[in-house]
Amino acid sequence: MANNTKGRRDFMGMALGGFTALGGIGALYAAKRTWDPLPSVKAAGFTTLDLSNVPEGVLITEKWRGKPIFILKQTKEMMSKVTDKTKKRLLNIGGDYYMVTVGLCTHLGCIPGYVPETQDFLCACHGGRYDSTAEVTKAPPPRGLDIPPFKIDGKKVVLGEQGPEYKKMLEDGITLPV
Amino acid sequence: MAHFDENAKPFSHKWLNERLAVDTLQRVLSTEYWIPKNINFLWAMGMVLAATFGLLLISGIFLLMYYQPNVNTAFDSVNYTIMSEVGYGWLWRHIHGVGASVVFLIIYIHMFTGIYYGSYKRGRELIWLSGMGLFVAFSAEAFSGYMLPWGQMSYWAGMVITNLFSGGSLHADGLVEWIRGDYVPGQAFLNRFFMLHVLLMPLLIIGLIVLHFGTLRIPHVNNQDGEDFDFEEAARLYKEGKVKESKVIPFKPVFLSKDVFVMGIYFIFFFYLVFYHFEFAMDPVNFDPANGLKTPAHIYPEWYFLWSYEILRPFPTDPGLMAFGFAQVIFLALPFLDRSPNVAPASRRGLFKYWFWAMLVDMIVLTFMGKLPPEGAWSVIGLIAALFFFVLWIALPIITSKEKKL
Numbered sequence: 001m002a003n004n005t006k007g008r009r010d011f012m013g014m015a016l017g018g019f020t021a022l023g024g025i026g027a028l029y030a031a032k033r034t035w036d037p038l039p040s041v042k043a044a045g046f047t048t049l050d051l052s053n054v055p056e057g058v059l060i061t062e063k064w065r066g067k068p069i070f071i072l073k074q075t076k077e078m079m080s081k082v083t084d085k086t087k088k089r090l091l092n093i094g095g096d097y098y099m100v101t102v103g104l105c106t107h108l109g110c111i112p113g114y115v116p117e118t119q120d121f122l123c124a125c126h127g128g129r130y131d132s133t134a135e136v137t138k139a140p141p142p143r144g145l146d147i148p149p150f151k152i153d154g155k156k157v158v159l160g161e162q163g164p165e166y167k168k169m170l171e172d173g174i175t176l177p178v
Numbered sequence: 179m180a181h182f183d184e185n186a187k188p189f190s191h192k193w194l195n196e197r198l199a200v201d202t203l204q205r206v207l208s209t210e211y212w213i214p215k216n217i218n219f220l221w222a223m224g225m226v227l228a229a230t231f232g233l234l235l236i237s238g239i240f241l242l243m244y245y246q247p248n249v250n251t252a253f254d255s256v257n258y259t260i261m262s263e264v265g266y267g268w269l270w271r272h273i274h275g276v277g278a279s280v281v282f283l284i285i286y287i288h289m290f291t292g293i294y295y296g297s298y299k300r301g302r303e304l305i306w307l308s309g310m311g312l313f314v315a316f317s318a319e320a321f322s323g324y325m326l327p328w329g330q331m332s333y334w335a336g337m338v339i340t341n342l343f344s345g346g347s348l349h350a351d352g353l354v355e356w357i358r359g360d361y362v363p364g365q366a367f368l369n370r371f372f373m374l375h376v377l378l379m380p381l382l383i384i385g386l387i388v389l390h391f392g393t394l395r396i397p398h399v400n401n402q403d404g405e406d407f408d409f410e411e412a413a414r415l416y417k418e419g420k421v422k423e424s425k426v427i428p429f430k431p432v433f434l435s436k437d438v439f440v441m442g443i444y445f446i447f448f449f450y451l452v453f454y455h456f457e458f459a460m461d462p463v464n465f466d467p468a469n470g471l472k473t474p475a476h477i478y479p480e481w482y483f484l485w486s487y488e489i490l491r492p493f494p495t496d497p498g499l500m501a502f503g504f505a506q507v508i509f510l511a512l513p514f515l516d517r518s519p520n521v522a523p524a525s526r527r528g529l530f531k532y533w534f535w536a537m538l539v540d541m542i543v544l545t546f547m548g549k550l551p552p553e554g555a556w557s558v559i560g561l562i563a564a565l566f567f568f569v570l571w572i573a574l575p576i577i578t579s580k581e582k583k584l
Contacts, residue, residue, distance in 0.1 A: 032356075035356055035357070035359060035370070036356060036359070037355055037356075037358075037359050037360050037361070037366065038359070038366065041359070041360050041361075041364070041366065045361070061471060063470075063471065065361035065362065066360065066361050066362035066364055066470050067361060067362055067470070068470070068471045107495060108338045108341050108342075109337045109338055109341045110334070110337075110338070110473040110477065111471070111472065111473040124473070124475050124476070125338075125473065125476070125477055126491065126552060127552060127553075139494055140493075140494050140495060140498070141495075142346070142347065142494070142495045142496075176349055177351075178351070
């Protein structure tokens, strides 16, 4: 290559490289966005639950964002066992206490089973246990079952919306954002 | 400009030679690609793998004609349409299922043959690295394919494996949801794993196979003694007709005929499984349709992932994930962790002999423990075997650097 064309060729090389890189970054961003959950998937992320007819001490399973939601209205016996710390995990709706959590083990996402005799949860996959407020009592799960974002509306609970009670739980580190 | 004979008949040998250099290609790629004589049946595993991949590709093409990647219809399109309506649909499915399982058996044999004979050193590092790349690509291909029948095991394996990407305490749920395209495995998830399984991963695998063959061409295949001889001299003897004195044979037709013989025996075993014992590759749990509200009592992967699953399982979440990540990549580092200059069978390499057999036995133990429920003695044995796996890898650079030069 002749010396007198070197600067010009370098410039053309850099200009071509620069625009190619720009296009490449744009394409990568488009690819990333294509893999994102669709707006319709996100919009379907709200569920309203009516808790007025939930019986005490019986596990109810609902569905929110494709995930199982555990609802357990605490009995007097359960309430006698809760500590100050685990009490913060419960939703107080009109004086009654409810455990409302995502029913997926915080270890690797299996569904724990409710054991009525011992009033606690056992995950069959890797042997984790949770008490009646879904706080973890035996490893490997690193923490209690996660509490979905909720907003209390009279006797109803809207899952997917962040009410003041939920925000307080986040602040206190009772649960992690789901 | 090249010379083209105007009188050459179209598509005649001469015509093709002038345009495509077919003779040169044939020579470089097969008739003068030299293979050592001092080998055994284990050297046929590469072509056995290539043939098995061919079977997977062909059976996959037929399955693709009726499979529907939709959460409502996928299960029935496999278990009803392909299995009972499509003529010989069961054949393609059983070849595909058995092939996916057996290909890993041969990959492991191929890998441990390479480890035993030191075929990852002295110019052969890229063969090992591209081979491990193929192992990773085949693993992704197997996992994405396992999602497609959309049974209980598909769904829950998909749930558990994608959850690994949350990184334990890092709690990267955004990343997990991004991979799934949904909060849980759903339509977006099934569709994208379908794409990965039938297009992107096969393309990558084919590219890596070409690279793997390419990396072999210059360092050549290893031999039973790890002997470093002059291939050009050996090739010259062979071409002069001194076939007995020469240490090499040409890939085509001599080595290929040995390959075809081993393949013949292998295919008897393979089709015996396809026709009479396909059930080992068909987990009964996966004959229940996917249900996001019910976990199977035990979730375990296919046998070929059990050893690394067992490395994940006995530890708490974070150390477990780190151990699992380590196990996934550590084999890649083998050429650099083996500090010995010797390319020789493990039996002549002192302590490395024990290292080799200990690693093989440990991985078999891990495989068995991964299948058993994590209770009592089994979980203790599993923990010890997992810890031993790490001890072996830490010991490798130490024992190989103390090895005497042969």
